[in-house]
Amino acid sequence: MKILILGSGGREYSIGRAIKNEQQQHELFFQPGNGATENLGTNINIKDYNDLAAFAKENKIELTIVGPEAPLVDGIVDIFKAEGLTIFGPSKEAAQLEGSKVYMKNFLAKYNIPTAAYIESDSIEELYKFTDTLKTPIVVKADGLCGGKGVIIATSHDEAKKAIGEMLSGKSFGDAGKKVIVEEFLDGFELSMFAICDGDDYILLQAAQDHKRIGDGDTGPNTGGMGAYAPTPLVDEELYQKVRERVIVPTLDGMKAEGAPFEGVLFIGIMVVNGEPITLEFNVRFGDPECEILMPLMTSSVSEMFHKAATNRLKEIKVEFSEQFAVGVVMASANYPYSSSLPAEIVEDTVLHEEIQKYTHISYAGVMKEDGTLYASGGRVLVCVGLGNTIQEARDRAYLRCGQVHFVGKKIRTDIAYQAL
Numbered sequence: 001m002k003i004l005i006l007g008s009g010g011r012e013y014s015i016g017r018a019i020k021n022e023q024q025q026h027e028l029f030f031q032p033g034n035g036a037t038e039n040l041g042t043n044i045n046i047k048d049y050n051d052l053a054a055f056a057k058e059n060k061i062e063l064t065i066v067g068p069e070a071p072l073v074d075g076i077v078d079i080f081k082a083e084g085l086t087i088f089g090p091s092k093e094a095a096q097l098e099g100s101k102v103y104m105k106n107f108l109a110k111y112n113i114p115t116a117a118y119i120e121s122d123s124i125e126e127l128y129k130f131t132d133t134l135k136t137p138i139v140v141k142a143d144g145l146c147g148g149k150g151v152i153i154a155t156s157h158d159e160a161k162k163a164i165g166e167m168l169s170g171k172s173f174g175d176a177g178k179k180v181i182v183e184e185f186l187d188g189f190e191l192s193m194f195a196i197c198d199g200d201d202y203i204l205l206q207a208a209q210d211h212k213r214i215g216d217g218d219t220g221p222n223t224g225g226m227g228a229y230a231p232t233p234l235v236d237e238e239l240y241q242k243v244r245e246r247v248i249v250p251t252l253d254g255m256k257a258e259g260a261p262f263e264g265v266l267f268i269g270i271m272v273v274n275g276e277p278i279t280l281e282f283n284v285r286f287g288d289p290e291c292e293i294l295m296p297l298m299t300s301s302v303s304e305m306f307h308k309a310a311t312n313r314l315k316e317i318k319v320e321f322s323e324q325f326a327v328g329v330v331m332a333s334a335n336y337p338y339s340s341s342l343p344a345e346i347v348e349d350t351v352l353h354e355e356i357q358k359y360t361h362i363s364y365a366g367v368m369k370e371d372g373t374l375y376a377s378g379g380r381v382l383v384c385v386g387l388g389n390t391i392q393e394a395r396d397r398a399y400l401r402c403g404q405v406h407f408v409g410k411k412i413r414t415d416i417a418y419q420a421l
Ligand SMILES: Nc1ncnc2c1ncn2[C@@H]1O[C@H](COP(=O)(O)OP(=O)(O)O)[C@@H](O)[C@H]1O
Pocket: 116, 139, 147, 148, 149, 150, 151, 183, 184, 185, 186, 187, 190, 269, 280, 281
């Protein structure tokens, strides 16, 4: 197949890499891709969605896979489908499950999917009133997309009210904060689950855990994610079953009832409280770096899975997973997540150790290529992925690989997967 992948991160690299490793040969295009996706296919540079659809038609692209949320929320899937193109991702309407937290929370409430008690409003009085009924900490969320920065966990009522005021005034997040959610704080452990959906059916991938904070022991500011591992032993079959019955099935049914069948990746942010999965939020695409560890755990064809999902035929295939564990360690640049860093040349040792050659690889993210040299140019530069028969083994291998990649200022967390060890 000719396949177009949208995005420029490690997530998109890992999808491309998985497809490249399939037995069948495929031709890949990336919009815009990064300095390393060039090695997997062709990077193009067409920002306008209509122009991109025209490119896909002209070049007989048989499948388009959308990595990030922004084009989905903008409605790229609708534009491609109107042109008769096959694209994997939710429609603009269905993408509201991520694009609007108010839409998502009201959807969860309407279909009785367990979620934190909340109020959504644009009235400061209403929000304050509800805030006063809650114990601290109190969770305050902006409605719209904020690049993972729109949630404040306030430790006092005053702090919560200040956050509400700043969101509503547009000061903190512009239009994304025009509506605000205040909700109860849930105390438990967090999971990410991913269901590949075709509107009617779904395939649930292994549960993962990510690491949002920059520092070891979950300290310091939030990042896009500093590492992840899967499958997590914190989930047993009973919990998977609860997520299927209480979250995924009612969501697919509910979205159909809303007239917006959900096709794409349903990313469920879950807080497990006393053994019960409570939905924190939905995203409508893969997490990054979760994608980088889930892709190598799939032993059946990834391109076929996405293609079947995009054509409402998931029922026809059986997806297979490796028995192994995967651990991904993100390597970030010097000033991440505070500010950008100067481009730094990436030097990789030749990997001689057979085991490391066989059971590790790199998914490249914030990298650019100049005169054949690869430079670290973004915040999160790359992900070293290790596979193993235990989490410990996968993790040891990932860290061994980390030791063989160098650039000035490289920054990693040293405790990825600690929750499981
Ligand atoms: N009700 C809640 N109780 C406890 N922690 C929460 C709650 N809601 C969100 N969080 C924490 O804040 C993080 C970000 O919130 P989330 O709803 O996932 O928004 P986003 O990913 O868009 O920033 C979550 O991953 C979780 O750690």
